Every structure is written in structure tokens, then in C-alpha cells.
Amino acid sequence: xxxxxxxxxxxxxxxxxxxxxxxxxxxxxxxxxxxxxxxxxxxxxxxxxxxxxxxxxxxxxxxxxxxxxxxxxxxxxxxxxxxxxxxxxxxxxxxxxxxxxxxxxxxxxxxxxxxxxxxxxxxxxxxxxxxxxxxxxxxxxxxxxxxxxxxxxxxxxxxxxxxxxxxxxxxxxxxxxxxxxxxxxxxxxxxxxxxxxxxxxxxxxx
Numbered sequence: 268x269x270x271x272x273x274x275x276x277x278x279x280x281x282x283x284x285x286x287x288x289x290x291x292x293x294x295x296x297x298x299x300x301x302x303x304x305x306x307x308x309x310x311x312x313x314x315x316x317x318x319x320x321x322x323x324x325x326x327x328x329x330x331x332x333x334x335x336x337x338x339x340x341x342x343x344x345x346x347x348x349x350x351x352x353x354x355x356x357x358x359x360x361x362x363x364x365x366x367x368x369x370x371x372x373x374x375x376x377x378x379x380x381x382x383x384x385x386x387x388x389x390x391x392x393x394x395x396x397x398x399x400x401x402x403x404x405x406x407x408x409x410x411x412x413x414x415x416x417x418x419x420x421x422x423x424x425x426x427x428x429x430x431x432x433x434x435x436x437x438x439x440x441x442x443x444x445x446x447x448x449x450x451x452x453x454x455x456x457x458x459x460x461x462x463x464x465x466x467x468x469x470x471x472x473x
Contacts, residue, residue: 323470330462334363335380340403345471356464357455364453367394368402370412374440374447375432376424391418406449413446 348359377383440447
């Protein structure tokens with residue numbers, strides 16, 4: 268299955284809520300959800316009552332779109348979560364949060380997860396001093412993510428240095444050095460997205 272390349276706002280309209288896929292634009296008056304919040308398509312205004320399966324499916328699709336994953340990547344993350352000790356739902360969200368591209372976004376080094384993925388694949392970052400360009404890499408406590416020295420001179424990162432981004436408690440960030448260190452694994456309370464992970468677990472457990 269190919270990655271979705273259509274309008275990001277269409278995905279938000281499909282889910283009926285903002286997914287914040289376009290960074291700063293989502294917080295502005297230009298956001299499509301402020302103008303037309305109906306589902307896309309000819310019958311978008313007619314939202315019928317969903318079955319239990321439909322509710323579970325929509326929650327899965329929403330979270331996939333939050334993090335920008337393909338179905339195969341999403342399923343593999345779930346399978347890895349089932350093999351870990353503890354609650355599968357929390358493990359699942361934790362694995363999504365410690366993906367390389369999401370950590371870059373959480374550090375405030377990109378305005379959206381989509382942009383973070385693009386910056387990673389273009390080789391702008393290092394992990395523990397070594398160049399890394401695989402967005403799906405899973406990071407661990409003690410890993411240091413930093414902008415490559417030759418990339419720090421770009422206007423993109425110069426602008427970031429002038430902003431005061433808020434990072435979650437599990438990341439220790441140094442804006443002046445354009446780097447951050449994972450000091451703990453994210454807890455459920457650290458994940459501020461409106462996600463009901465139990466619906467996804469129920470769907471995959473069918």
C-alpha cells in the first residue's frame with residue numbers, strides 16, 4: 268500500500284476532528300476544519316450511526332493518521348506491544364511515541380510529524396553522534412538526537428533556535444545545541460492526544 272499523498276485536511280474532515288497534520292496552519296484561521304468540517308465526498312454531510320466495529324475502525328484510522336503510519340507499520344507496532352510486559356494499550360502508544368520521527372517532532376524541531384519524517388529522511392539528524400535517516404527507528408532511554416552540524420546553518424533550524432518549544436517531561440531538550448536526550452520512557456499521562464487505545468486493541472483482538 269502506497270503512502271497517502273492527497274490533501275492532509277481531507278483526513279481531518281474524514282475523522283471529524285483536527286489531527287494537526289499541517290503544523291502551524293492547523294492553529295490558524297486557514298485550517299479547513301474551521302471552514303468545512305463535514306466528511307469529504309458527495310454524502311459527507313450524512314454521518315450515520317457507527318457500529319462497534321465502525322467506532323473501533325475509525326479510532327485506528329485516526330491514530331494511524333496522527334502518527335503517519337501505513338497499516339503494515341501500525342500492525343507491526345501493535346504486535347510488538349503485545350510481546351511486552353504491562354498493558355498492551357499503553358505499550359502500543361509508548362512505541363509510537365519513541366519513533367525517531369515523533370521524537371524529532373516532540374523536541375520542537377519540526378512543525379508536524381510529516382515534516383519531521385521528511386527532515387529525518389533527508390539526513391538532517393544524528394542519534395548518539397551518528398547520522399540516522401530512518402523515521403521508524405525506535406529510540407531508548409539515553410539516546411541523544413541532534414541536528415547535524417552542517418544542517419544547523421539552515422534558516423529552518425535558525426528559526427527554531429529563536430522559538431521556545433515545549434517538550435514533554437521524558438525528553439531533556441537543549442534548544443541552543445539543537446539536541447535532545449530521552450531521559451525516560453513516555454507514560455500514558457505524557458501522551459496528550461485524544462486517543463482511546465482500548466478500541467484499537469479490541470479491533471486487533473477480534
